Amino acid sequence: MKRHPALKYFRFDRPGNPHLWCSGCGIPQIWYYTIKAIEELKLDIDKVLWVGGSGCTGRMCTYWIGDYFHTLHGRPLGFATGAKLANPELTIICHMGDGEVAGIGGNHLIQTARRNVDLTAIVVNNFNYGMTGGQFSPTTPRGAFTMTSQLGHIEYPFDLCELGATCGATYVARWTTFQTRPLIRSIKKGIQKKGFSLIEVISQCPIQYGRRNKIGNGMQMMKWFKESSIRKEKAEKMSREELKGKFIIGEFVDIEKAEFCTSLRELIKKRRKESVKN
Amino acid sequence: MNKRILSGVHLFQGDDACVEGAIAAGCNLFAGYPITPATEISERLSWRLFDAGGIFVQGADELDSLTIVIGAACAGWKAMTATSGNGICLMQECIGYAAITETPCVIVDVERAGPGTGAATKTMQGDVYQVRYGSNADYSVIALAPESPQEMFDLTVEAFNLSETYRVPTFILADEIVGHMREKVLIPEKVKIVERKRAKVPPQEFLPFKVESDTDVPPMPAFGEGYRMPVSGLTHTETGSPSTDYEIQKRMVSRLWNKVEKKAEQLTKIESAYLEDAQVVVVAYGSVGRSVKSAVLEARKQGLKAGYLRLITIWPFPDRVIEDIAKEKPEAIIFPEMNMGKIVREVKRVAGGRTEVISFPKPGVELHKPKEIYNLIRGVI
Amino acid sequence: MKKIYVDEDLCTGCGICIEFCPKKVLSYSSQRSLRGIYPAQVENLEACTLCRICEVYCPAFSIAVEGEKDE
Numbered sequence: 109m110k111r112h113p114a115l116k117y118f119r120f121d122r123p124g125n126p127h128l129w130c131s132g133c134g135i136p137q138i139w140y141y142t143i144k145a146i147e148e149l150k151l152d153i154d155k156v157l158w159v160g161g162s163g164c165t166g167r168m169c170t171y172w173i174g175d176y177f178h179t180l181h182g183r184p185l186g187f188a189t190g191a192k193l194a195n196p197e198l199t200i201i202c203h204m205g206d207g208e209v210a211g212i213g214g215n216h217l218i219q220t221a222r223r224n225v226d227l228t229a230i231v232v233n234n235f236n237y238g239m240t241g242g243q244f245s246p247t248t249p250r251g252a253f254t255m256t257s258q259l260g261h262i263e264y265p266f267d268l269c270e271l272g273a274t275c276g277a278t279y280v281a282r283w284t285t286f287q288t289r290p291l292i293r294s295i296k297k298g299i300q301k302k303g304f305s306l307i308e309v310i311s312q313c314p315i316q317y318g319r320r321n322k323i324g325n326g327m328q329m330m331k332w333f334k335e336s337s338i339r340k341e342k343a344e345k346m347s348r349e350e351l352k353g354k355f356i357i358g359e360f361v362d363i364e365k366a367e368f369c370t371s372l373r374e375l376i377k378k379r380r381k382e383s384v385k386n
Numbered sequence: 387m388n389k390r391i392l393s394g395v396h397l398f399q400g401d402d403a404c405v406e407g408a409i410a411a412g413c414n415l416f417a418g419y420p421i422t423p424a425t426e427i428s429e430r431l432s433w434r435l436f437d438a439g440g441i442f443v444q445g446a447d448e449l450d451s452l453t454i455v456i457g458a459a460c461a462g463w464k465a466m467t468a469t470s471g472n473g474i475c476l477m478q479e480c481i482g483y484a485a486i487t488e489t490p491c492v493i494v495d496v497e498r499a500g501p502g503t504g505a506a507t508k509t510m511q512g513d514v515y516q517v518r519y520g521s522n523a524d525y526s527v528i529a530l531a532p533e534s535p536q537e538m539f540d541l542t543v544e545a546f547n548l549s550e551t552y553r554v555p556t557f558i559l560a561d562e563i564v565g566h567m568r569e570k571v572l573i574p575e576k577v578k579i580v581e582r583k584r585a586k587v588p589p590q591e592f593l594p595f596k597v598e599s600d601t602d603v604p605p606m607p608a609f610g611e612g613y614r615m616p617v618s619g620l621t622h623t624e625t626g627s628p629s630t631d632y633e634i635q636k637r638m639v640s641r642l643w644n645k646v647e648k649k650a651e652q653l654t655k656i657e658s659a660y661l662e663d664a665q666v667v668v669v670a671y672g673s674v675g676r677s678v679k680s681a682v683l684e685a686r687k688q689g690l691k692a693g694y695l696r697l698i699t700i701w702p703f704p705d706r707v708i709e710d711i712a713k714e715k716p717e718a719i720i721f722p723e724m725n726m727g728k729i730v731r732e733v734k735r736v737a738g739g740r741t742e743v744i745s746f747p748k749p750g751v752e753l754h755k756p757k758e759i760y761n762l763i764r765g766v767i
Numbered sequence: 768m769k770k771i772y773v774d775e776d777l778c779t780g781c782g783i784c785i786e787f788c789p790k791k792v793l794s795y796s797s798q799r800s801l802r803g804i805y806p807a808q809v810e811n812l813e814a815c816t817l818c819r820i821c822e823v824y825c826p827a828f829s830i831a832v833e834g835e836k837d838e
Contacts, residue, residue: 109772109774109831110770110772110831110832110833111774111828111831112774112777112822112825112828112829112830112831113822113831114828115828118828119616121625121627122627122628123628125776125777126777126827126828127828129826131779131780131781131804131826131827132779132781132782132783132826133826134826135826136826136827136828137823137824137825137826140823140825140828141823144823153614154610154611154612154614155610157609157610170616170618170628173614174614175609175610175613175614175615175617176615176616176617176618177457177460177609177617178616178617178618178619178620179453179483179619180453180479180480180483180619183449183453183480186449186450186453186454186457187453187454187456187457187460188457189443189453189454189457190415190417190453190454190455190456190457190458190459190460190461190465191457191458191460191461191609192457192461193415193441193443193454193457193458193461193463194414194415194457194458194459194461194462194463194465194608195461195462195608195609195610197610198461198609198610215446215447215450216446216450216453219446219450288820288823288824325781325782326781326782326783326826327781327782327783327785327786327787330783330786330787330824331786369441372441372442372443373441375436375441376436376439376440376441378436379433379436379437383389383437
């Protein structure tokens with residue numbers, strides 16, 4: 109029996125068979141897309157650190173065969189910044205949920221983007237807090253049904269890509285779990301970019317979000333993604349009405365600017381030069 | 387010239403001496419947020435640490451700071467943060483995380499008057515329980531209380547060494563008076579430095595949390611060294627696998643507790659005098675110790691049999707030392723503290739009614755005057 | 768030599784591989800697996816072009832494709 113190629117990088121002595129995610133969930137798909145990006149870039153496994161926080165997305169790092177950092181809810185970016193400062197040779201990939209990155213972790217997101225720390229942040233946006241039973245999050249759309257918006261959600265959601273771009277991220281992209289190849293390409297670009305990269309992935313949470321909003325199971329949600337995804341170039345020519353309920357996908361930002369850890373290390377060199385002069 | 391050890395005689399503020407102690411001990415990363423009365427630590431490190439080849443980061447807030455410190459420690463560096471009581475509150479979740487992941491880190495708490503925002507520029511000894519029991523559930527920490535800028539230097543070095551040895555968050559509990567006073571500080575040519583245990587076996591044979599006993603501390607490879615470290619805040623087995631099993635929980639929590647608590651005697655650091663024939667023993671820690679020493683010396687001059695004990699190690703609490711005093715059944719133990727009476731509870735617990743324990747609380751802003759303590763001693767004898 | 772393996776121990780019957788295979792190579796088995804669901808099965812191996820969409824989309828890591836495109 110030939111095994112699925114993802115299992116080569118998998119820790120089996122962890123909960124679930126082989127993992128704890130629901131049938132049809134987008135998270136294991138994103139797990140494998142990350143693996144493919146690492147493989148295609150031929151990275152040294154021993155230098156790739158996966159960082160996660162809490163919840164279903166937080167568990168992604170615990171199945172990775174290399175070093176992993178399963179941290180506190182909302183705070184992967186802070187811990188990752190510390191690790192990168194101490195060892196700049198590490199390639200650090202942070203997987204975070206929508207609630208985690210835009211709610212409790214909001215400050216870490218805006219600060220890490222502003223500082224432009226060399227990290228790749230992959231945000232799994234499934235529009236709710238899945239592991240705790242499907243409560244609404246800062247990206248849940250208005251009108252949606254969740255366990256804490258059982259009368260219909262009244263809050264406005266964040267546009268995570270706009271948020272990341274405003275705060276200074278040097279690479280920002282959005283795809284859904286359906287657009288495999290562009291997503292893997294973006295993950296590779298994010299890893300190679302010397303700066304903060306934010307990749308939002310619209311992902312299916314069939315058991316909580318999909319079921320409560322009558323969208324369907326994992327397969328039906330992916331069909332919905334396929335039908336509702338509009339490329340950024342096309343969306344620019346469409347009206348707000350036409351774009352209602354659609355996902356605008358593509359690359360939004362791709363710039364270069366001085367990176368945080370490098371700039372700090374320059375200060376060490378600066379002090380050394382100054383003291384030599386004295 | 388050794389960039390790390392500024393050997394020689396200096397006139398340093400407590401906060402500045404703490405900085406020099408950290409750098410001498412091998413601290414490579416500091417992340418902190420400005421907060422009175424610890425801001426001076428951040429300010430000095432913002433240029434001094436680069437001198438020594440390290441990195442200073444101003445965190446976006448206290449918990450950003452501690453997450454960066456823990457991240458750097460897991461990637462192999464010695465790291466520190468500094469704050470005051472209200473900042474420690476914000477860091478509590480991260481402190482618990484450092485405890486369960488057994489990440490070495492030093493947290494300096496320059497205590498100020500509280501609760502809440504309190505009086506930022508005034509002293510207090512209000513955080514003694516917060517640093518020990520502030521996070522959720524059970525774990526252990528080490529906390530040292532300096533009384534002078536010299537001790538700020540010496541104990542900060544010690545804190546790094548203890549943190550690396552026991553793999554626990556280690557606190558410097560300096561009240562604001564100690565943080566801001568200026569005194570002579572002697573920095574030696576060499577400083578004793580302890581590094582964390584390295585793995586003795588190759589990666590394929592390495593089990594991250596395998597221990598020989600329940601006071602054992604496992605070795606700590608860093609990220610990127612090929613050991614594929616599973617660092618997680620979940621209750622875990624010796625392979626780092628998450629578990630909800632009672633036996634695993636019990637084994638893990640017991641070891642996190644016992645690795646420090648059972649070593650209390652070895653970790654005890656005190657300063658004492660005139661205890662052999664003391665009818666009254668005055669106990670204190672931090673800057674209150676200075677007033678106590680004055681008072682006891684005056685008492686002895688007047689022929690009163692008073693003795694003093696200054697606790698330098700607050701946690702793990704030195705039960706044995708108090709036991710030895712209580713056994714002799716002095717007339718009273720007097721304990722002046724700059725709070726409503728906190729560590730005095732530990733003394734009462736150990737004394738177990740064998741001697742009267744008198745708390746002398748002054749809950750912030752003002753230090754006990756030697757005369758006040760002397761009068762209390764007089765009142766007993 | 769192309770072959771598709773479905774590990775019935777891991778397959779959760781989500782149907783994603785069946786739905787998105789461009790050549791309709793896969794279908795639901797009529798036999799429940801030990802997990803209590805109808806797993807995917809290979810219906811028409813001939814039609815398979817080794818695009819590996821089933822592999823890349825599988826959330827249960829239960830399908831594996833053998834064979835290279837240029838064989």
